Amino acid sequence: MKFSTEDHPHRRLNPLTGDWVQVSPHRAKRPWQGQVEKMEEESRPEHDPSCYLCAGNTRIGGEVNPDYSDTYSFQNDFSSLLEDTPEGEVNENDLFVAKSERGICRVICFSPRHDLTIPELELPSVRKVIDLWAKEYEELGSKSFINHVQIFENKGAVMGCSNPHPHGQIWAQESIPQEPAKKQIKQSEYFDKKGRTLLSDYIASELEKEERLLFENDHFVALVPYWATWPFETMIVPKRNVQRITDLTEEEKDAFADAYKKLTTLYDNLFEISFPYSAGIHQAPTDGKDHPEWHMHMLFYPPLLRSATVKKFMVGYEMLANAQRDITPEQAAYRLRSLSTVHYKQSSS
Amino acid sequence: MKFSTEDHPHRRLNPLTGDWVQVSPHRAKRPWQGQVEKMEEESRPEHDPSCYLCAGNTRIGGEVNPDYSDTYSFQNDFSSLLEDTPEGEVNENDLFVAKSERGICRVICFSPRHDLTIPELELPSVRKVIDLWAKEYEELGSKSFINHVQIFENKGAVMGCSNPHPHGQIWAQESIPQEPAKKQIKQSEYFDKKGRTLLSDYIASELEKEERLLFENDHFVALVPYWATWPFETMIVPKRNVQRITDLTEEEKDAFADAYKKLTTLYDNLFEISFPYSAGIHQAPTDGKDHPEWHMHMLFYPPLLRSATVKKFMVGYEMLANAQRDITPEQAAYRLRSLSTVHYKQSSS
Ligand SMILES: O=P(O)(O)O[C@H]1O[C@H](CO)[C@@H](O)[C@H](O)[C@H]1O
């Protein structure tokens, strides 16, 4: 019997983080008697008077949203990190170690339309989201105490999203958080050795192999990474080794918007629901240094596994021991790739 | 303004893993408009003819469970890891790296009673669970290709548990999974430097400080770790630096059972529901070496945050950047400590 990653349990390395994921190709067949999610596909109004993200409405803190017509951002009324945190440290025998942390949290409304999500917005509207991200990254990152800007989106109630109005968040802070910090180390090691970014070499191979590729356009590649952990995890990567969103050309930003809309359309078409996920951009820190090792990319971590209502639980073994997945990245890519890029709500069949 | 971990956003270090957790003490107050869990407290029969874990019933694979009267274990019918996986490796330019992985997965029934959970079982029955864990650790660990034995329990539908019959699992395997591997490194560093286990020094301090302590008995301490990540995360630690469950004396095993039952009773009493969690034991690997640096401990990761129906979502920022919590470990310990150790279903008030 010859070992094959298609048939046999194995571990794969994520070269960007140094983490391993355990893959059990044979395990997708087990029956499911556990929790199913409720996936109410309610139809939402274009404007909801009770939504604190809709234009013209009053937020919980008392502020009134302007009558915005494309995107809109503001400081999170319940920021996890605050600007005026005093400096300070604790260290008792290396066992009780703490450090104060300053930061700024922002909310990013993608559109005034309460009822539309990224795959349903017109391309120029999606492009405006990219522009706002770039503007926020620039503004927040230029503050001297902000060394990292995390742009992200939680979509769907199952992902802890407390409001269906299409929006994302940014948490900007003093320290470099753990996930990007790991990637900084691994990308530096690779760049020092080869003089090229890890992801340029990686996507060049993937474009050749094709088995995990979803699509490409002139400037971006969308694929299921070889080391994907979530069942339908994907990644959007610029072909050029761009360090950060503000380094993208106008044309590249258009291509980014196109890839973002296309990928989320595939997702919605997979189970014909508004597909939940957490997504976010990993890119160079804003610590004032040059980061030739960094190759920006956007990640999508969707929780669903078998259907609109059965998700992958990262529990017990995964929490205590090791990340683990039940279908292979290749199977996931195959399923996503075979879907239409026309949104199911907009197709006439 | 002086920095205080009670009031200000900060990061804390987990010295066992080297990971950081971000703490936002001020953030517990934000309103919740997101997903609520359904927590059906159905009353279950003592024996359920359709349950594949109940005594005498036929499992999906066709095997029939014996008429067991205390605990019962068997090989998982949908094992994630298999014994007969062929050896093999992939390495293409350090970018596509995979390794085959052998292992054995077992299911551990805690009791024939379909309707009772750990806090509701009599102490001698809980002790039998500890004995079975020890027996399985011994048997699996003595196989030459098994270097790590992960004992764990997923409790509750919200933790992906597909059957309410009280049970846990064991995944035993060739490699040391990531979480225990990190702890091995950190505990070794500490032991080499100080000649004592990290956790003996840590629990000695916690017993003095008391603010995160839940309770102690003759041989075990239960506490909320300084670096707890989940809202009501806790840890049970033997006072003696025991490397592994099979090194516990008879008396210590009784004390372990007592602590396990007491802690899960506090949990159930917190929101007066059968409290969901993933739990598991971290202990020395079964690689045939002595591990004086290892100090075994049992961890509990419960998902609930505010009530029986609102959980903490580890999503967006947490998945992409850094673990983050909203109430402090000290607040959580205070709430748990003030609860009765008599189970709410058994108290007569
Ligand atoms: O083995 P079970 O109970 O069917 O499955 C559960 O526990 C496993 C181990 O933590 C996880 O991989 C699964 O996602 C979860 O649903």
Ligand SMILES: O=P(O)(O)O[C@H]1O[C@H](CO)[C@@H](O)[C@H](O)[C@H]1O
């Ligand atoms: O900020 P929100 O949308 O209220 O909250 C959501 O996203 C945050 C950042 O990922 C998480 O910490 C919360 O657990 C989640 O519910």
